[in-house]
Amino acid sequence: MEFHLKENGMRVELPYGELDVSGNEEFGYRPFQLMVASIAGCSASVFRKILEKQRTEIVDLQINAEVERNPEEANRIEKIVLHYVVKGRRLDPEKLYKNLEIARRNCSMVRSVENSITIEEQIDTVELS
Template sequence: MKFLIEADRVIADLTSSQLVISPTPGVGVRPYELLISSLIGCGGTLLKTILEKKRVSYEKLEMEADSIRNPSQANRIERITITANIFSKDELTLGQREKISSLVMKNCGMIQSVLPAIKVELLINRIHDEGEPE
């Protein structure tokens, strides 16, 4: 990877494309957003693979992230809670969801890279046809 540092942005020359990174909103992707996106990208694709291996059919997967930052320590990220919503007709018990969450946490390289400096939690919900979480 190669990076060009400019006044208010960094341009990353990646294998798939260029990416503009900037702490200034509207100029590029914020570093904070990149960190969270890397966790979701790694964890989400791993979650998809695990569901396929377990033969859990689903219509859609959505993930959201919330974080707690510490403004007295350079706005450091201290905690990230990731919620995965699996839209599926298949039954997923609490025990199954906890096991899948554990597998994602244990095998996602990006999540493992930030632990224990950042506390990361992955919650998995199964969303029924009616749109209600299980």
């Protein structure tokens, strides 16, 4: 990736499009937002693939990420709680948690930060008829 300086941040050209990064969200995505989005996005993608392979019938998967930062240490990300809401049919919460643990072991973004950021996961299910 090649980043270019712009007046209020950096820009990178990617196959999907341009990405502007800035400490001021008026001019681009803030770095911590991208970090959290990378972790949540990777985790959800791997989790969904596992559920599809096991033929778990999901209709929707949403994630809410709660972020704790430490203002005493450059506003460092200390903890991320990923709260999954899985909507589907014949959902088994125990099996979902086991699959999420497999996803955690296979998500490169979670593995990259596991010794510096605490990642917690919670699952709620919505059973559809």
